[in-house]
Each structure stands twice: as structure tokens, then as C-alpha cells.
Amino acid sequence: MLSKEDLRYEDCEETVQWLLDRIQSPPDIAIICGSGLGLLAETLSNPKTFDYSQIPHFPASTVVGHSGQLVFGTLQDKSCVCMKGRFHVYEGYSLSKVTFPIRVFKLLGVKVLMVTNAAGSLCEKYRPGDLMIIRDHINMPGMAALNPLRGPNDERFGPRFPSLWDTYDRDLRVTALEIARKIGHADLTHEGVYCMVGGPNFESVAEARFLQKLGADAVGMSTAPEVVVAKHCGLRVFGLSLITNRVAQAYEMQESVNHSSVLEVGKQRSQLLQTLITDLVRSIQINREPAA
Numbered sequence: 657m658l659s660k661e662d663l664r665y666e667d668c669e670e671t672v673q674w675l676l677d678r679i680q681s682p683p684d685i686a687i688i689c690g691s692g693l694g695l696l697a698e699t700l701s702n703p704k705t706f707d708y709s710q711i712p713h714f715p716a717s718t719v720v721g722h723s724g725q726l727v728f729g730t731l732q733d734k735s736c737v738c739m740k741g742r743f744h745v746y747e748g749y750s751l752s753k754v755t756f757p758i759r760v761f762k763l764l765g766v767k768v769l770m771v772t773n774a775a776g777s778l779c780e781k782y783r784p785g786d787l788m789i790i791r792d793h794i795n796m797p798g799m800a801a802l803n804p805l806r807g808p809n810d811e812r813f814g815p816r817f818p819s820l821w822d823t824y825d826r827d828l829r830v831t832a833l834e835i836a837r838k839i840g841h842a843d844l845t846h847e848g849v850y851c852m853v854g855g856p857n858f859e860s861v862a863e864a865r866f867l868q869k870l871g872a873d874a875v876g877m878s879t880a881p882e883v884v885v886a887k888h889c890g891l892r893v894f895g896l897s898l899i900t901n902r903v904a905q906a907y908e909m910q911e912s913v914n915h916s917s918v919l920e921v922g923k924q925r926s927q928l929l930q931t932l933i934t935d936l937v938r939s940i941q942i943n944r945e946p947a948a
């Protein structure tokens with residue numbers, strides 16, 4: 657049964673119609689800006705911006721560093737939409753709300769979803785300021801039934817039992833690594849496994865050790881639900897983590913992390929992220945089906 661919190665296909669259609677009435681051309685590519693990474697949205701030309709509070713059924717952003725705006729515009733001649741701020745489960749939102757924008761993007765005609773996030777490093781060789789192209793994820797809440805696909809399945813969005821084996825698009829990952837090499841940042845660009853936890857606390861030492869043993873290279877509090885829903889509805893997905901801190905895996909390690917330091921690293925690396933995403937957008941070929 658759907659709960660009162662769950663948004664339906666018809667709610668999605670309402671939001672899509674509201675947006676279509678106000679934008680010039682529907683987007684082909686959607687970009688979600690993680691904590692402190694909203695400056696990515698400033699790269700769009702001819703921007704048309706909506707506060708989340710204006711958009712029917714959209715939740716509000718409550719986290720510092722997530723300004724709560726949807727920006728439509730052009731990047732490298734591609735029609736794009738940027739989420740300046742995402743929704744997190746720890747804010748108290750249902751997974752249906754957290755992932756609602758993805759379904760809106762799908763119905764708007766988006767083909768490719770690019771997700772960015774801030775994450776802590778569990779891998780010896782990752783340093784704050786490094787980038788991790790997401791190869792795969794571990795959805796900790798999802799594995800414990802906090803999954804955005806829980807409940808009745810609406811086939812208009814996708815199948816009951818989607819497979820996640822090839823979720824993070826191979827061609828986009830390869831191209832992103834090539835771009836990192838070309839712009840001279842191969843040394844700080846890795847490919848790895850992102851693990852989502854519910855947050856909002858940062859990890860205890862025992863939790864960090866556990867996640868590292870599970871095979872996670874970086875840990876954060878978002879992304880997996882958005883990606884599950886994107887894959888469910890057939891979007892190509894690219895994911896990029898900005899490593900903002902090391903996660904202490906020994907009581908002797910003097911690693912302190914807080915949200916301000918996460919945002920600070922985001923600011924320092926925003927130019928690099930913009931360059932990488934912009935070059936990746938340039939490389940994407942969009943095949944729009946001819947109008948009927």
C-alpha cells in the first residue's frame with residue numbers, strides 16, 4: 657500500500673507539466689550537486705531557476721550548502737537541469753520524496769543522470785580533495801528494506817525487480833577517466849565503491865572498519881536511492897564523489913570531520929569538478945526519438 661508520504665505517477669505528471677509550462681526546452685541531462693558543489697549549476701547558460709518551494713510536490717532543502725533550486729539551461733550545447741541541493745533521508749524525508757526529482761527528470765525526457773556528492777575516504781590512497789568516479793555502490797539502508805522501490809511497483813516507471821549489476825555507465829566512467837588524465841589530474845582521480853549510510857552522524861571507528869571490510873572505498877549519506885530509482889526507470893548514470901575527509905579507522909587517528917570542513921573542500925575543488933562535468937557533458941551524444 658502507498659503511504660500518505662508516497663508520491664504517485666500522477667503527482668510526477670503534475671510537476672512535469674508545471675515545469676514544461678515554464679521552460680523553453682526539456683532537458684536531456686540532469687546533474688545533482690552534492691554538499692558544497694552547487695557552483696556547478698552556475699556553468700549553465702541561459703539559466704531559468706526555480707526555488708524548490710515554488711515547484712509542486714518538491715520538498716524543501718534543509719541542509720547548509722544545498723540552496724534548494726532547480727536550474728534549467730544549456731551546457732556545451734546540451735539542454736541540462738541542475739539540482740542545487742538534494743534531499744537526504746536524515747532530513748526526515750521519505751525515500752519517495754528523496755527520489756521524486758529523478759522520476760520528474762525521467763518524465764521530462766532526461767536520458768542521463770549525473771550525481772555528485774561529498775564523501776569520506778575509507779581507502780588508504782584517497783586524500784581529501786581527490787575525486788572518486790563511482791564504479792558501484794553499497795546501499796546500506798536499501799539492504800535493510802529502506803529502499804525507494806519498496807511498496808507497490810508502478811510499471812510505468814520500471815520493472816518490479818531491476819538489476820543493478822551495470823548501474824554506473826561504463827562509457828561515461830571511461831571517458832571521465834580520460835578527461836581527468838587530459839586535464840592533468842589522473843593522480844587524484846580514482847574509481848571505487850561508494851557506500852551510503854543514513855547519517856546524519858559521521859561514522860564511529862568501528863563502523864568505519866566494518867564498511868571498509870565490506871568493500872567500500874568511500875562513505876556518504878546520499879546518492880544510492882537516487883541511483884536506484886534512475887536505474888529502475890532506465891536512465892544512464894554517472895556518479896562522482898569528492899573526497900572531503902578521511903574517515904578514522906583507528907582510535908589513535910586524529911581525523912576530525914564536520915559539515916563546515918566538508919563544504920570548504922567542496923569550495924576548493926569546485927573548479928575541477930566543473931571542468932570534469934562540463935567536458936563529460938560535451939562528450940555525450942543524445943539520441944532524441946523523432947517527434948511522432
Ligand SMILES: O=P(O)(O)O[C@@H]1C[C@H](O)[C@@H](CO)O1
Nearest residue numbers: 690691773774877878915918
Ligand atoms: O549531499 P551529499 O551526499 O554531498 O552530502 C554529504 C553527506 C551529508 O549530507 C553531508 C555531510 O557533510 O555531506
